[in-house]
Amino acid sequence: MPTGAIVLxxxxxxxxxxxxxxxxxxxxRVSFDVRGGEFVSIVGPSGCGKSTLLALVAGLVxxxxxxxxxxxxxxxxxxxxxxxxxxxxxxxxxKTVAQNVGLPLLFRGVAAEVARPRVADWIAxxxxxxxxxYHPHQLSGGMRKRVALAMTMVYEPEIVLxxxxxxxxxxxxxxxxxxxxxxxxxxxxxTVVFVTHDLEEAIALSDRIVVMTASPGRVKSIYTISLPxxxxxxxxxxxxxxxxxxxxxxxxxKDEVRLGYERSQTGLLD
Amino acid sequence: MATSxxxxxxxxxxxxxxxxxxxxxxLLWEVATRRAWVDPFFVSQPTVLATQIADxxxxxxxxxxxxxxxxxxxxxxxxxxxxxxxxxFCFAHWEKLAHIFxxxxxxxxxxxxxxxxxxxxxxxxxxxxxxxxxxxxxVFFVVFFSTYTGIREVDRDLVNNARLLGAGPxxxxxxxxxxxxxxxxxxxxxxxxxxxxxxxxxxxYLGSHEGMGYVISYAESMFNxxxxxxxxxxxxxxVIAIDLGLKRLDARFSYxxxxxx
Numbered sequence: 181m182p183t184g185a186i187v188l189x190x191x192x193x194x195x196x197x198x199x200x201x202x203x204x205x206x207x208x209r210v211s212f213d214v215r216g217g218e219f220v221s222i223v224g225p226s227g228c229g230k231s232t233l234l235a236l237v238a239g240l241v242x243x244x245x246x247x248x249x250x251x252x253x254x255x256x257x258x259x260x261x262x263x264x265x266x267x268x269x270x271x272x273x274x275k276t277v278a279q280n281v282g283l284p285l286l287f288r289g290v291a292a293e294v295a296r297p298r299v300a301d302w303i304a305x306x307x308x309x310x311x312x313x314y315h316p317h318q319l320s321g322g323m324r325k326r327v328a329l330a331m332t333m334v335y336e337p338e339i340v341l342x343x344x345x346x347x348x349x350x351x352x353x354x355x356x357x358x359x360x361x362x363x364x365x366x367x368x369x370x371t372v373v374f375v376t377h378d379l380e381e382a383i384a385l386s387d388r389i390v391v392m393t394a395s396p397g398r399v400k401s402i403y404t405i406s407l408p409x410x411x412x413x414x415x416x417x418x419x420x421x422x423x424x425x426x427x428x429x430x431x432x433x434k435d436e437v438r439l440g441y442e443r444s445q446t447g448l449l450d
Numbered sequence: 451m452a453t454s455x456x457x458x459x460x461x462x463x464x465x466x467x468x469x470x471x472x473x474x475x476x477l478l479w480e481v482a483t484r485r486a487w488v489d490p491f492f493v494s495q496p497t498v499l500a501t502q503i504a505d506x507x508x509x510x511x512x513x514x515x516x517x518x519x520x521x522x523x524x525x526x527x528x529x530x531x532x533x534x535x536x537x538x539f540c541f542a543h544w545e546k547l548a549h550i551f552x553x554x555x556x557x558x559x560x561x562x563x564x565x566x567x568x569x570x571x572x573x574x575x576x577x578x579x580x581x582x583x584x585x586x587x588x589v590f591f592v593v594f595f596s597t598y599t600g601i602r603e604v605d606r607d608l609v610n611n612a613r614l615l616g617a618g619p620x621x622x623x624x625x626x627x628x629x630x631x632x633x634x635x636x637x638x639x640x641x642x643x644x645x646x647x648x649x650x651x652x653x654x655y656l657g658s659h660e661g662m663g664y665v666i667s668y669a670e671s672m673f674n675x676x677x678x679x680x681x682x683x684x685x686x687x688x689v690i691a692i693d694l695g696l697k698r699l700d701a702r703f704s705y706x707x708x709x710x711x
Contacts, residue, residue: 240610258613270611274629274706283625287616315706331615 184371190246224392225440263337526585534593542601600634
């Protein structure tokens with residue numbers, strides 16, 4: 181039986197804005213499910229609550245209404261079966277590359293002699309052999325992202341949540357990272373939920389795409405991407421179906437983006 | 451012209467300037483007192499000062515007193531730092547505690563410690579203890595406030611990431627909170643060392659029978675400007691030496707930080 185399935189049922193998240201004396205609904209009645217080993221992207225206009233949704237699944241933020249379960253068990257607090265790659269790289273600046281990658285194993289009480297070869301393996305896999313003793317500030321943005329990825333994958337979580345992980349990278353580095361991610365994913369077949377505002381990225385990577393509405397974030401539609409695998413993100417864009425998919429989904433997304441933009445202009449958000 | 455920013459600073463040149471200015475100042479001081487433009491009774495004289503300090507060093511007189519002052523400074527500094535870090539840590543950890551004691555901390559910190567010195571001497575005697583308490587009272591607050599802010603300002607993403615990676619409360623303290631607070635603590639250490647020495651010297655100055663504060667106070671009561679100034683110079687040298695040591699230590703602990711341009 182495949183593991184790493186996620187089910188969201190009528191998930192709502194509200195928080196209070198004490199200064200304005202009202203409640204803000206970030207995510208409203210969101211329901212969808214992710215099969216074990218599936219790659220699902222969430223796209224939507226900025227401020228639509230897609231990052232909040234990820235934080236809810238990770239157990240970093242409590243659900244106000246509805247429920248989220250992983251393999252049938254409801255999420256209650258931070259779940260060790262999960263991995264999370266942050267938008268900003270959340271590496272530990274006072275630790276070296278090897279120490280960073282090994283940290284989750286240390287936290288999980290894995291014996292040093294078991295941890296060492298696994299750390300070395302992942303450092304080799306992300307192409308940073310020779311950089312073991314470097315500190316994060318000595319690395320480029322792309323290299324830091326690789327370390328963050330290795331740090332998440334080293335303990336082989338069943339589910340990997342990624343919150344716009346490549347948003348801050350330049351286009352070339354970004355494409356390389358996307359290809360590396362696809363390769364790692366096809367080898368390990370973990371469930372990935374990937375938040376992005378970049379529709380092209382979402383189509384190139386995913387099995388399915390969840391389109392969210394402007395705030396409060398609801399599920400607008402869900403698309404299945406049946407482009408052939410294995411994919412190369414740079415080449416899949418030339419596939420005849422790619423443009424058609426892009427056009428269809430963009431039509432759906434466009435209105436929400438405009439709505440989100442107008443609201444942010446009139447100050448309804450923040 | 452705005453071209454000066456592009457030109458690299460020549461450190462040899464800057465050192466020459468520094469040495470030259472110092473020499474000029476000492477020369478002016480010497481000449482002014484020899485020609486009796488200024489009365490050396492009030493301002494002493496560089497050569498006389500040098501002889502005095504050399505004398506102190508030769509007889510070992512100064513080392514005895516410097517040792518006493520350093521002892522008070524170091525003991526007080528260590529205790530004050532440990533207390534400051536511990537209390538700062540607890541307050542950052544248990545928010546309720548911080549809320550309850552916040553007014554007290556602010557009020558205590560607002561109290562001028564120098565005026566408290568006579569009370570400390572009354573309570574803890576003329577010896578080491580009263581000076582150590584005085585030093586603690588100065589160092590504690592500096593370290594406390596920076597530890598408290600240091601821990602509260604820890605990057606939330608980093609804490610969340612550690613939790614997701616499986617960190618328990620102890621891991622969080624050991625691998626996230628302490629290392630990131632250490633930066634703040636170190637930034638405050640150099641300030642608090644200066645405070646520590648001031649605390650010890652003021653304590654001695656107001657009531658004791660040994661230490662640099664006592665040497666200065668004794669010279670003052672004899673209207674001996676040379677003694678006062680020589681004592682101050684020795685203290686100055688001690689502070690500079692300690693500060694250099696701390697800078698080295700800070701560099702050792704900040705190996706992971708990007709070098710500031």
